[in-house]
Amino acid sequence: MIIIDRRSWLAQVFMFKGTTLTVIWKRVAVSMAVAIGVTWTSQHVPEFHPKLTHLPFTLIGLALSIFLGFRNNTGYDRFWxxxxxxxxxxxxxxxxxxxxxxxxxxRMIDAQGDHExxxxxxxxxxxxxxxxxxxxxxxxxxxxxxxxxxxxxxxxxxxxxxxxxxxxxxxxxxxxxxxxxxxxxxxxxxxxxxxxxxxxxxxxxxxxxxxxxxxxxxxxxxxPIPASYTVLIHRIVLLYCVGLPFGIVDQVGAWTPVVVGLVAYAFYGLDSVGTEIENPFGKDPNDxxxxxxxxxxxxxxxxxxxxxxxxxxxxxxxxxxxxx
Incomplete structure (x- = not known):
């Protein structure tokens, strides 16, 4: 279990050890690399015009947030x-x-209870x-x-x-x-x-x-939480974060990798938290x-x-x- 000084807001913001970032940084980096590739291609290859809009990602993101929240609540119930x-x-x-x-x-052998x-x-x-x-x-x-x-x-x-x-x-x-x-x-x-x-x-x-x-x-x-549910969440999070730059590059432009990185950190982080607290008896930092x-x-x-x-x-x- 991580022990932190909860009076220091900045210390918690910049904390790294024991947080989900130690687990998900590679996933976030891959999503940002895809976003960088999509952004560069859209700016240097005139024939490249993704036909996706941001609407499907808005709808999927809302549903995904609900699923992740439900899974994390279930995991925290097990932890608590x-x-x-x-x-x-x-x-x-x-x-x-x-x-x-x-x-x-x-047992005492006399009625007075003074047996030594x-x-x-x-x-x-x-x-x-x-x-x-x-x-x-x-x-x-x-x-x-x-x-x-x-x-x-x-x-x-x-x-x-x-x-x-x-x-x-x-x-x-x-x-x-x-x-x-x-x-x-x-x-x-x-x-x-x-x-x-x-x-x-x-x-x-x-x-x-x-x-x-x-x-x-x-x-x-x-x-544990049923594997089919967990695997489904993992797949949807991965597809969403990898596919997101194709849906926002026309609107966001050069800032696409930054936006994708923030969204990927949020979704990958929530997914990782649910996995980590699912078994509270292990030796992970948050167990x-x-x-x-x-x-x-x-x-x-x-x-x-x-x-x-x-x-x-x-x-x-x-x-x-x-x-x-």
């Missing part, structure tokens, strides 16, 4: 839904951690809670890698038991496997008497919520900063465990204006 889903993931991770730290442990745990038992409780919270952190990282089609095993080292990490090698959906392990551990703690029967449904609801968030993100990732979000979750949860701040990873800052 992805951001809301990761906001839910942040919230449920914090809530589930709070539940793990407050609801798991041996023995030192050994207290260490066991802290170890189990830490194990579950670290597994939750591993789930968030694995979920991010899953959406980006990356290998997550190295980053999970030290967060989950070695045997669990080894079992993930052959898993197609590693986040789901980690959630299954968390559910199994909760059942084991329930059988041991460390989870109250009234508390187990609350813990299970948190796992279910994480599964729902993951499923919704997978739906966005695996269901969601999933690495930053998952690192923030990790720091928040490890602080709840009381880990020393100096031992925690640093929160990510923009690198050359871009959050990953």
């Amino acid at each position: 839904e992805g951001r809301k889903l990761w906001g839910r993931m942040v919230n449920v991770s914090r809530s589930f951690t709070r539940q793990l730290l407050t609801l798991i442990g041996p 745990l023995a030192a050994e038992e207290r260490e066991q409780v802290e170890a189990v809670r830490g194990e579950l919270v670290h597994a939750l952190i591993a789930y968030v990282h694995a979920f991010r890698h899953h959406l980006r089609d990356e290998d997550s095993l190295d980053e999970l080292r030290g967060l989950i038991p070695d045997e669990l990490r080894a079992s993930l090698i052959d898993e197609y959906n590693r986040p789901v496997a980690i959630l299954q392990w968390l559910g199994d551990r909760l059942r084991w703690l329930y059988d041991r008497g460390w989870v109250h029967p009234m508390h187990l449904p609350a813990l299970e609801d948190s796992l279910t919520e994480m599964t729902s968030v993951q499923g919704a993100c997978e739906r966005i990732k695996s269901t 969601l900063p999933l690495t930053t979000l998952s690192r923030m979750i990790e720091v928040n949860l490890r602080q709840r465990l009381g880990e020393d701040r100096s031992a925690l990873p640093e929160l990510l800052e923009p690198d050359d204006g871009i959050l990953q």
